[in-house]
Amino acid sequence: MTFAMFKLEQHPLRTALYDELHSRPFQVIPCPAKVTHIALLTTPEQKTAQFEHLCELHRLMGVPEPREDVRCYEKSFGSFRLRREQHMEFASYTFINLCAAGGQSDPFAETGLTPLPAGWLDQLAGQVVAAFHLQLQHVTHPPEADISIIRPAFEGSRLVGSCPQNGSARVWGSFRLHSDGFGRFMVLNNSMSNSQLGRLTQRLMEIETYRLMSLxxxxxxxxxxxxxxxxxxxxxxxxxxxxxxxxxxxxxxxxxxxxxxxxxxxxxxxxxxxxxxxxxxxxxxxxxxxxxxxxxxxxxxxxxxxxxxxxxxxxxxxxxxxxxxxxxxxxxxxxxxxxxxxxxxxxxxxxxALLSSMDKRSQVQLMMQHTVEGLSFVVISYYLVGLLKYLLDATYDAGLTFDKSLVIGGMIPVVMFLVWLSVRRIHHKFIKLAEKKQDKL
Missing domain, CATH: 1.20.58 (Methane Monooxygenase Hydroxylase; Chain G, domain 1)
Structure with a gap:
């Protein structure tokens, strides 16, 4: 919707926000009337099927079909009125019969469903949660006579009743299912206008529907x-x-x-x-x-x-x-x-425990390593002295005279010292390399 005299930028939901408060207006219901309210749990697919079924009702009643599915739809077919509301998880139908015959012995013999084409209601998609009739009529007797007159209409069930709106009407109900599979309410109008009666009826329908949904x-x-x-x-x-x-x-x-x-x-x-x-x-x-x-x-x-x-x-x-x-x-x-x-x-x-075991094994391995190093020190010294002995033998055979035993005996401490010094330097070198790697980490 555009507004010719309003030049400011409009929020895209501004119109919808205004319309939200008027999406489900109270009905204006004259008295007497017979009303039937049905609430059905529905899936999105069933809601689509319900709209198509609603269009079929319009064709059967000979009136134009609705153009689009809306959250609250109302249509009058002469003295018969239909209202369909879509909620989060259910859809509700309210059927209002304004030309019901009066003076019947059973007030619920004729209901809001009476004007519907035969078989149409049976094809309505969804699972019924709430279904009840409301009989709206003028007060024709004093409050003391209500029980004897009304109890037969509720098939002898225990009644719950009150005078809402400060005594402007009397409401009776049993909050039970009756022989026709519907609940029943009777509203005896004392001094309510059509608008007030419509609001009261809407509240009663919502109380019963929400009660059942909550359960x-x-x-x-x-x-x-x-x-x-x-x-x-x-x-x-x-x-x-x-x-x-x-x-x-x-x-x-x-x-x-x-x-x-x-x-x-x-x-x-x-x-x-x-x-x-x-x-x-x-x-x-x-x-x-x-x-x-x-x-x-x-x-x-x-x-x-x-x-x-x-x-x-x-x-x-x-x-x-x-x-x-x-x-x-x-x-x-x-x-x-x-x-x-x-x-x-x-x-x-x-x-x-595993680390302690590994530490002990490391200590054993270190001791074994030191033992091996000691043995390797002796073995290396032994082989070096042996090699030097071959060198001395060759020198002696070449004509150089000296005491081989004395020379070899003197070489042993020198060789062992040099081997020990070399092994120690190598050992320290590896320790320094390990320390440098540890510092980098």
Whole structure:
């Protein structure tokens, strides 16, 4: 959208930010009316199929099809109205029948689904989570007569009722599935305008839908809880064995801890989104209950009291399992750190023992080297004296007269000294080379 008189640069989302607050406006519902609300868990593919199925409804009703799929779509087919809303993980349909016949013995004999073409609803893609009827009618009797008149419409179920909006209407419900597979609410309008009635109806639909969506995690929490208890006991046994300083098989314990960590991560992958969604839906339910501004009807739980008593413990159960998952994950990490520390210390002790053994072997090798050097010193001296003896023999045979025994005896100390001096110089030379290499490193 462009604004002719507005010359400043526009953020690309500015228009969308304004439209966001008006994307799901409250409906204006006249009284009497029969309303049916259905919420279905959907995948992206199913949402596409739902839009195509919505277009098919328009063709069956003889009206133009919608051009594009939007988050909130409303269409009136004369006295029949349809509203479709897309949420993060579910889509909801609200069917409003404004020409329902009155005076029937069963108020729910005719519903918001009655004007739909036969078979259309059966082909709707998705998994139904919430499905309930709302009967909106004017008050024709005093509050004291409500139970005797309304209870048959709820098939004898125990009723929850209140006077929302400071007594402007009376609301009855059972929060149960009835014989037709739908839940039921009855709204008796006393002095509400069509706009107020539409807002009240919207809040009731959201309370029931979000209540059921928040409870999706309860089954998952119950499935996970026994496994968490088993792992908790297993971890307690492992940490106790570490605390007792008993000899343990580090490799086996590390394998157990690794298996537990893998199982916990698998549980977290399954449950993190579901538990987070439960907390969000629960907060929405509490917000909508606040907006009802209920007054109590004598002898009956209000909707808020019923939700607080029944829904909140279920949500707390999910939060408890989520906390146990996180706590168990941290404890497994700490136990793994302790085991790795034990393994590291064991490896260091082994390395220290190995270094001590190598040091001892080095000392033995050094002693052997000194022994070999001593022997080599004698051997080299012996061979040098032998070579010099050949030289003296040749000189003596050439006619030079001298005492060979005396000369050879005098040469031995000189040769041995020279050999010792040479070996020592060579030894020091190698030591200096080694020291220079060490300094470079």
């Amino acid at each position: 999706l995690a309860v089954s998952l929490a119950r499935d996970i809880s026994p496994d968490l208890s088993d792992m908790d006991q297993q971890l307690a046994r492992i940490t106790q064995s570490l605390a007792d300083h008993h000899h343990v098989d580090e490799k086996a314990i590390l394998e157990e801890l690794t298996d537990m960590a893998a199982s916990i991560e698998a549980f977290r992958a399954r449950s993190t989104f579901r538990f987070s969604a439960t907390r969000a839906y629960h907060r929405l339910v509490l917000t909508r209950l606040e907006e009802l501004r209920e007054n109590e009807m004598s002898g009956h739980l209000t909707i808020r009291e019923f939700m607080t008593r029944r829904l909140t413990p279920a949500v707390k159960t999910c939060e408890s399992v989520a906390y146990r998952l996180e706590d168990l994950s941290r404890r497994v990490d700490r136990a793994s750190d302790m085991m790795r520390t034990r393994v590291d210390l064991s490896i260091q002790n082994q390395n220290q």
